[in-house]
Amino acid sequence: MSAPAVPSPPPELLAVRVQDPYPLFAWLREHAPAHPDRRDGRPTVWQISRYDDVRALLTDGRLSKDPGRVPGYVPGPAGLNRHLVHADPPDHTRLRTLVNAAFVPRRIAQLEPFIADVANRLLDRVEQHTHVDVIAAFAAPLTFRMICAILGVPRELDNAATRDTLMATIAPAPAVDAARSEGDLHALLDVLIAGKRAGGERSGVDLLGALVQASDDSGAMSEEELRSTAYLLLLVGHDTTMNLIGNGLLALLRNPGQAARLTGPESGPESGPSPVGTAVEELLRYDSPVRDATFRCAAQPIRLHGQLIGEGDIVSLLIGSANRDETRFTDADRLDVGRTPNDHLAFGYGPHFCIGAALARLEGAVAFPLLLRRLGPVHLAKPVDELPWRPARVMRGLAALPVVGT
Ligand code: HEM
Known part of the structure; x- marks a missing residue:
């Protein structure tokens, strides 16, 4: 029996999907919960949009994470795809x-004073200006500093140029730029890894040093796995949390009543279960920094909603859509920083659940109350629909979040 025809989403929803994917997601959940994107010469990509399906498929053994199963498909920079x-x-x-x-x-909890210190220093500089891009001045350097500290990246490489090298590898760009940025990235990894090898007894005290040791001493990791893992952590360790701070602050600026609930005397990561804890969870749900789960493909045919997902088809689990599913979350499109329970899927679910979740939560819990307090009354410096969203494949994040004092 042939599968029922799947309707195509209205073009006006597709046109704004980078800026605002939520109307498209709502349409998909209602009209085409397993939607195939078929393009000539490319593997079929199934978009799965309902909460129950996304959650079930995140742990479904019929899906594989091995891109080698999709002929001709290369998911990231050459030589850097052997990671978890x-x-x-x-x-x-x-x-x-x-x-x-x-x-x-x-171990992550011990970082709290360090996160607060870095955040405060960045905000010391911000306070001197009336016009501020919160991404460039705060979210990017704070989150990159943290992952650099954990990995043991030397201070001289913890800068905007290194961040640009990393981000260029996921930006949709002409092939010639992609080749150059991949070259820059490999050169950066050469320097980082050689530095750890030259470090002698200092290696092993930080994560990258420990991974280099695991590769050199016990052979627990191949050289390609080592380089791929270093790249993965540098990238996701900051791009994601930077998006949490950007998307989250935007949501709070657009919902001042909710922001006010965060600046009360009870807030702060040290005071146990408090509004800031639930607020971070809600901000993760409301505008999820990782919009689509990472690569998965069907290792065997899967039937879903009358459709047949073929072996070797790519399956994109739309986390951002699942987290707005009305059948799971009451008033799903409403921001409620006190929402409980809140079993969002922003960090995934199952065996690939985010390794950095504790770090990201702590960075959020430190950053949001500090930002709101120290920025003082601010508003967006641009109309919401003119804010620049990065057209990334899996992530959802702002290229800039300009605010101005009121
Ligand atoms: C708000 C910030 C973050 C969000 C929303 C987020 C989200 C996610 C999601 C959804 C996944 C699962 C993907 C899937 O199953 O397809 C994931 C995996 C992962 N995350 Fe995060 N993440 C964040 C921060 C971080 C940080 C700070 C790190 C630190 C290095 C990190 C490292 C990882 C790693 C290594 C994986 C792969 C785990 C695996 O495949 O076993 N993430 N993250």
Whole structure:
């Protein structure tokens, strides 16, 4: 029996999907919960938009994370795709164990004073201006500083140029630029890894040093896996949390009543379960920094909503849509910083659940109350529909968030 025809989304919703994907997501959930994107010469990509489906498929063994199953498909920079996001067990389990130790919540919690210190110093500079781009002045340097500290990236490489090199590898750009940015990226990794190898007994005290040791001493990791993992962590360790701060602050600026609930005396990460804890969860749900889950493909045919997902088809699990699903969240389009329960999927679910979740939550819990307090009364310096969103594949984040004092 042939599958029922799937309707195509209205062009006006597609036209604004980078700026505002939520009307498109609502349409998909209602009219085409398993929607195939078929383009000549490219693998079919199925978009899965309902909460229950996304959550079930995040743990479904019929889906694989190995891009090698999709002929001709290269998901990222050449030579840098052997990391845990693109691995199934047993490789995934081995790689995850090597990285996990650096991110256990107890170790991350110790970073709180450091995060607050860096955040305050950045805000000291911001306070001197009336016009500020919160992404460039705060969200990008804060989040990059944290992942650099965990990995052990030397201070001289913790800068905007390094960030640009990383971000260029995920920006949709002409092939010639892509080749150059990949070259820059490999050169950066050469320097970083050679630095750890030259560091002798200092290696091993930070995550990158420990990974280099795992590669050199016990062979627990190949050189390609080492380089790929370093690249993955540098990129996702900051792009994601930068988007949380940007998307989250935007949501708070657009909902001043909710922002006011965060600046009361009870807020602050040290005061246990408090509005800031639930607020960070709600901001993660409301405008999810990782809009689509990472690469997955069907390792065997899957039937869903009358459609047949073929072996080797790519399956895109729309986390941003699942998190606005009315069947799961009451008033899903409303921001409510006190929302409980809030079982959003912003960090994924199951074996690939975000390794950096504790770090991201802590950075958010420190950043939002500080930002609101120290920026004081501010408003957007541009109309909302003119804000520049980065047209990234998986992420949802602003290129700039200009605000001005009122
Ligand atoms: C607000 C910030 C963040 C969000 C929303 C986020 C979201 C996610 C999501 C949705 C996944 C699962 C993807 C999937 O199953 O397809 C994931 C995985 C991952 N995240 Fe995060 N993340 C954030 C911050 C971080 C940070 C700070 C790090 C630190 C290095 C990090 C490292 C990772 C890694 C290594 C994985 C892969 C885990 C695996 O495949 O086993 N993330 N993240």
